[in-house]
Amino acid sequence: MRFSIEGVAGIPEVVEGSDLAALIADAIDAAGAPLEHGDILVVTSKVVSKAEGRSVRADDREQAITDETVRVVATRENPGGATTRIVENRLGIIGAAAGVDASNAPEGTVLLLPLDPDASARALAAGIRSRTGADVGVIVSDTLGRPWREGQTDIAIGAAGVHVFDDLRGQADAAGKPLAVTMPCVADELAGAAELVKGKAAGVPVAIVRGLGRFVGDLDLPGARSIVRPADRDMFRQGADEAYEEGYRAGFEEAQVEDSSPS
Amino acid sequence: MRFSIEGVAGIPEVVEGSDLAALIADAIDAAGAPLEHGDILVVTSKVVSKAEGRSVRADDREQAITDETVRVVATRENPGGATTRIVENRLGIIGAAAGVDASNAPEGTVLLLPLDPDASARALAAGIRSRTGADVGVIVSDTLGRPWREGQTDIAIGAAGVHVFDDLRGQADAAGKPLAVTMPCVADELAGAAELVKGKAAGVPVAIVRGLGRFVGDLDLPGARSIVRPADRDMFRQGADEAYEEGYRAGFEEAQVEDSSPS
Numbered sequence: 001m002r003f004s005i006e007g008v009a010g011i012p013e014v015v016e017g018s019d020l021a022a023l024i025a026d027a028i029d030a031a032g033a034p035l036e037h038g039d040i041l042v043v044t045s046k047v048v049s050k051a052e053g054r055s056v057r058a059d060d061r062e063q064a065i066t067d068e069t070v071r072v073v074a075t076r077e078n079p080g081g082a083t084t085r086i087v088e089n090r091l092g093i094i095g096a097a098a099g100v101d102a103s104n105a106p107e108g109t110v111l112l113l114p115l116d117p118d119a120s121a122r123a124l125a126a127g128i129r130s131r132t133g134a135d136v137g138v139i140v141s142d143t144l145g146r147p148w149r150e151g152q153t154d155i156a157i158g159a160a161g162v163h164v165f166d167d168l169r170g171q172a173d174a175a176g177k178p179l180a181v182t183m184p185c186v187a188d189e190l191a192g193a194a195e196l197v198k199g200k201a202a203g204v205p206v207a208i209v210r211g212l213g214r215f216v217g218d219l220d221l222p223g224a225r226s227i228v229r230p231a232d233r234d235m236f237r238q239g240a241d242e243a244y245e246e247g248y249r250a251g252f253e254e255a256q257v258e259d260s261s262p263s
Numbered sequence: 264m265r266f267s268i269e270g271v272a273g274i275p276e277v278v279e280g281s282d283l284a285a286l287i288a289d290a291i292d293a294a295g296a297p298l299e300h301g302d303i304l305v306v307t308s309k310v311v312s313k314a315e316g317r318s319v320r321a322d323d324r325e326q327a328i329t330d331e332t333v334r335v336v337a338t339r340e341n342p343g344g345a346t347t348r349i350v351e352n353r354l355g356i357i358g359a360a361a362g363v364d365a366s367n368a369p370e371g372t373v374l375l376l377p378l379d380p381d382a383s384a385r386a387l388a389a390g391i392r393s394r395t396g397a398d399v400g401v402i403v404s405d406t407l408g409r410p411w412r413e414g415q416t417d418i419a420i421g422a423a424g425v426h427v428f429d430d431l432r433g434q435a436d437a438a439g440k441p442l443a444v445t446m447p448c449v450a451d452e453l454a455g456a457a458e459l460v461k462g463k464a465a466g467v468p469v470a471i472v473r474g475l476g477r478f479v480g481d482l483d484l485p486g487a488r489s490i491v492r493p494a495d496r497d498m499f500r501q502g503a504d505e506a507y508e509e510g511y512r513a514g515f516e517e518a519q520v521e522d523s524s525p526s
Binding site for chain 2: 245
């Protein structure tokens with residue numbers, strides 16, 4: 001069992017309206033290693049956002065974060081005075097600043113996440129499949145922090161033509177005992193692996209994963225949206241400080257009500 | 264930029280006292296593709312635990328979880344009546360059941376996580392370096408769920424001879440703007456990538472990552488312990504329900520104190 005991941009060099013600067021499928025397919029063609037059935041392309045969300053024109057003026061950054069926010073999950077004042085907002089965005093993704101980011105954005109602008117990264121992935125996969133004849137999968141990745149652990153990893157915010165989970169439910173280990181781990185998140189693991197060749201500063205927004213064709217399938221497979229756990233089933237749906245404060249107010253009010261009611 | 268990941272076949276069943284470095288090096292030797300400078304081995308924690316004799320009788324599972332637990336982070340009653348305990352273990356790692364797991368454990372037993380996975384990784388890396396002459400890195404991986412997202416990914420619980428972060432602090436993007444993402448967690452991304460070839464049911468506990476030698480270094484580099492964010496700096500150090508309840512009690516008591524104090 002073996003696979004490889006390779007960065008795709010030579011993709012030109014992406015601008016609003018760029019035909020990403022064409023740019024990617026052409027760059028791969030020029031590199032002389034044509035796409036094959038079962039290849040998986042991991043595409044940095046930044047270039048998808050650029051092609052879709054998802055940018056606003058840098059001055060409007062705070063407003064853009066607010067607009068992208070469905071729910072504030074946690075906030076923290078930083079030593080410098082700025083506030084970090086951890087929020088859930090339209091896509092159900094929880095992260096700092098709703099994914100609104102200035103790095104690798106055109107001068108004077110910030111980029112928002114793609115409007116519907118699963119749809120973007122599907123359009124890209126369909127475009128590349130029809131151009132090349134190779135049944136490839138596409139993952140759209142973004143870089144996010146996470147609870148409990150320092151640093152960031154790339155995860156899948158969009159996917160098409162790829163099984164986002166390796167569904168092992170009902171399977172057994174070598175000795176016949178049921179597996180405790182039943183749903184490895186293939187799409188997140190692939191996004192993270194691809195980060196290792198794309199880098200942040202190198203201008204390599206796409207990587208090809210070769211050798212994991214068993215995870216490639218129809219374009220209508222569930223996308224990365226299916227990875228998002230709904231807040232009402234999540235034990236960490238809210239920051240600990242925020243939950244404590246909400247509880248404190250409720251407890252305080254409840255005690256006052258009890259005190260003032262006739263006994 | 265390109266790397267590959269390959270599962271190491273032919274590692275025999277690991278038992279207490281097994282010389283893991285020898286078993287791994289011999290299996291790689293037999294496969295005919297000798298280790299090279301800059302290779303990174305990702306080793307499933309299960310085989311490290313087995314070699315270290317970190318097993319207890321299955322009947323003692325609940326007690327073992329309690330013993331491994333430093334702090335209960337969140338609990339939830341499942342529909343069947345069983346309780347899921349999300350806990351911080353001795354290593355600072357937060358996960359279900361403190362990593363105590365029956366799958367792939369010898370019949371009638373459960374396996375605990377290695378006592379000090381960074382030390383285990385260091386011993387393994389030193390053993391393999393001295394046997395093969397190749398300066399390799401070692402990551403010890405485990406499979407864990409995470410907040411906000413369904414499914415599980417493999418992460419690094421031990422590391423030696425590997426830079427666990429790609430430290431980009433102070434670097435700029437292609438246009439010279441400071442990068443927002445500054446510490447990709449290489450070790451977690453590698454652990455996740457290796458899961459894709461090791462699988463859960465396949466009995467392939469080790470993978471070789473080849474082509475990322477730039478992340479390999481001295482055996483005394485900081486280990487995976489440096490990835491753990493201390494609870495007091497973590498916005499999600501406690502489950503939302505648990506934090507709410509704690510706040511509620513505090514608020515309730517505070518209101519009663521205020522009410523009974525002379526005005």
